Amino acid sequence: MAHLKESLLELIKRTSSEIPEDVHRAILRSLENEKKGSIAESTFKIIEQNIELAKQKTQPICQDTGSIIFYVEGPIGLDQLEFREIAEQAVRESTQKGHLRQNSVDSLTGVNDGTNVGKGFPTIHFHQSREKVTRVQLILKGGGCENVGAQYSLPNPKLKANRDLDGCRKVILDAVYQAQGKGCGPGILGVCIGGDRTTGYEFSKEQFLRKMEDRNSIEELNQLEQDICSTANKLGIGPMGFGGKTTLLGVKICAANRLPASFFVSISYMCWAFRRQGVSLNEDRTISSWLY
Amino acid sequence: MQSLTTPIDESSIRSLKVGDTVELTGIIFTGRDVVHKYLHEGGKLPPEVNLKNGVIYHCGPVVIRDENDQWKVTAAGPTTSIREEPYQWQIIRDFGIRAIIGKGGMGNRTLQACREYGCVYLHGVGGAAQVLAERIEKVRNVYMLEQFGSPEAIWEFDVIRFPAVVTMDSHGNSLHDEIQASSRAILDQNL
Numbered sequence: 276m277a278h279l280k281e282s283l284l285e286l287i288k289r290t291s292s293e294i295p296e297d298v299h300r301a302i303l304r305s306l307e308n309e310k311k312g313s314i315a316e317s318t319f320k321i322i323e324q325n326i327e328l329a330k331q332k333t334q335p336i337c338q339d340t341g342s343i344i345f346y347v348e349g350p351i352g353l354d355q356l357e358f359r360e361i362a363e364q365a366v367r368e369s370t371q372k373g374h375l376r377q378n379s380v381d382s383l384t385g386v387n388d389g390t391n392v393g394k395g396f397p398t399i400h401f402h403q404s405r406e407k408v409t410r411v412q413l414i415l416k417g418g419g420c421e422n423v424g425a426q427y428s429l430p431n432p433k434l435k436a437n438r439d440l441d442g443c444r445k446v447i448l449d450a451v452y453q454a455q456g457k458g459c460g461p462g463i464l465g466v467c468i469g470g471d472r473t474t475g476y477e478f479s480k481e482q483f484l485r486k487m488e489d490r491n492s493i494e495e496l497n498q499l500e501q502d503i504c505s506t507a508n509k510l511g512i513g514p515m516g517f518g519g520k521t522t523l524l525g526v527k528i529c530a531a532n533r534l535p536a537s538f539f540v541s542i543s544y545m546c547w548a549f550r551r552q553g554v555s556l557n558e559d560r561t562i563s564s565w566l567y
Numbered sequence: 568m569q570s571l572t573t574p575i576d577e578s579s580i581r582s583l584k585v586g587d588t589v590e591l592t593g594i595i596f597t598g599r600d601v602v603h604k605y606l607h608e609g610g611k612l613p614p615e616v617n618l619k620n621g622v623i624y625h626c627g628p629v630v631i632r633d634e635n636d637q638w639k640v641t642a643a644g645p646t647t648s649i650r651e652e653p654y655q656w657q658i659i660r661d662f663g664i665r666a667i668i669g670k671g672g673m674g675n676r677t678l679q680a681c682r683e684y685g686c687v688y689l690h691g692v693g694g695a696a697q698v699l700a701e702r703i704e705k706v707r708n709v710y711m712l713e714q715f716g717s718p719e720a721i722w723e724f725d726v727i728r729f730p731a732v733v734t735m736d737s738h739g740n741s742l743h744d745e746i747q748a749s750s751r752a753i754l755d756q757n758l
């Protein structure tokens with residue numbers, strides 16, 4: 276694991292200060308699409324300037340550097356305990372260097388010890404693979420957008436949402452409406468249909484690992500993604516809720532098995548400051564390539 | 568685009584409408600949860616903190632000491648304002664504040680106070696920490712740093728052309744309410 280810490284430090288730094296290219300392209304397309312001279316257009320211009328400045332200065336795109344969520348896929352034999360120790364060390368150092376804000380508070384005492392290390396901080400999801408390479412992906416997800424996420428249990432009589440795809444559509448659009456601009460829109464939705472209360476949210480967040488241009492291989496879900504995105508963009512909520520054509524930049528949906536008695540739809544909202552990166556590691560744990 | 572310079576007089580505030588974009592130049596004071604609660608409970612401000620015709624910014628900035636031992640702001644985006652809803656109306660009334668900068672908008676009591684006392688709510692671009700930090704020319708001072716800690720302290724900044732949108736004006740209008748209502752109507756047609 277010789278070079279693992281350096282590689283993770285690099286990954287954290289880049290995730291915090293650079294928007295992935297696929298998301299950046301989506302933001303630029305939306306900027307073009309907004310009416311010239313509108314508040315939406317000037318808001319996008321500030322967002323775009325901010326993206327450029329953060330990259331140039333290697334400073335956090337947003338001061339809320341968020342929950343730290345690692346996804347690690349590695350071969351059988353990868354030492355998970357050692358990986359966690361090194362990841363925690365990398366998080367501590369990145370916090371000292373200011374790539375991460377002191378952002379983790381003890382829920383009972385209210386104390387922020389300034390390290391970003393504690394129960395659930397950072398979160399690391401390990402997956403085994405038969406391949407030789409290790410891949411590490413990282414998402415930094417801020418609090419403002421996390422607060423507007425929602426989980427619905429179907430049927431929902433108030434929204435007239437039944438246990439079918441149309442019911443899913445209704446509750447997902449309700450979440451967009453409820454969020455208005457409060458999650459620092461334009462947002463990206465990650466959705467899981469099914470699962471339980473825990474796995475539903477977990478899978479919904481994994482959807483953020485998909486590239487913006489990527490199309491769902493399941494046709495019904497592909498259609499639902501397109502439909503929700505275009506319907507949401509008719510609502511006129513716009514960036515920051517100021518009004519405009521771009522309410523969502525994208526929608527990603529997956530389905531998971533559920534119990535016969537439950538039907539959850541779990542929706543995670545990601546703000547425009549979408550921080551996600553990933554690396555493939557060589558056997559000596561140096562970075563061989565960037566994934567986004 | 569409208570330019571505002573502190574101290575701001577009432578007539579400049581009354582001329583603003585929701586949807587106007589503004590650029591603010593002059594002095595602003597940060598204040599978030601702890602300061603609002605403190606003032607609401609009758610806490611006293613240091614005499615140098617003059618909020619009359621001034622601006623409060625809902626922000627917990629990241630401020631460091633640079634190589635010359637001067638304060639330097641490295642990130643300074645707005646924080647969610649609605650948490651100050653129980654206190655804001657009273658602070659507008661008692662201190663003669665003309666503008667509040669934050670994000671996400673505020674509720675009815677604040678809107679009423681804006682109308683009654685001549686104040687507006689300016690919405691910053693959430694997440695634009697770097698652009699907004701660049702518009703902060705200088706840290707003039709900091710108050711109650713020991714007592715409240717860095718993010719909650721009252722920071723006094725010199726800002727130049729700080730960009731924001733009027734989303735609650737002094738005539739009882741809220742862009743948040745308008746967009747919520749219009750998006751509801753469109754959603755209903757598309758369900």
Ligand code: SF4
Nearest residue numbers: 337417419459546694
């Ligand atoms: S929601 Fe996102 S952009 Fe907004 S303050 Fe939080 S992390 Fe930053």
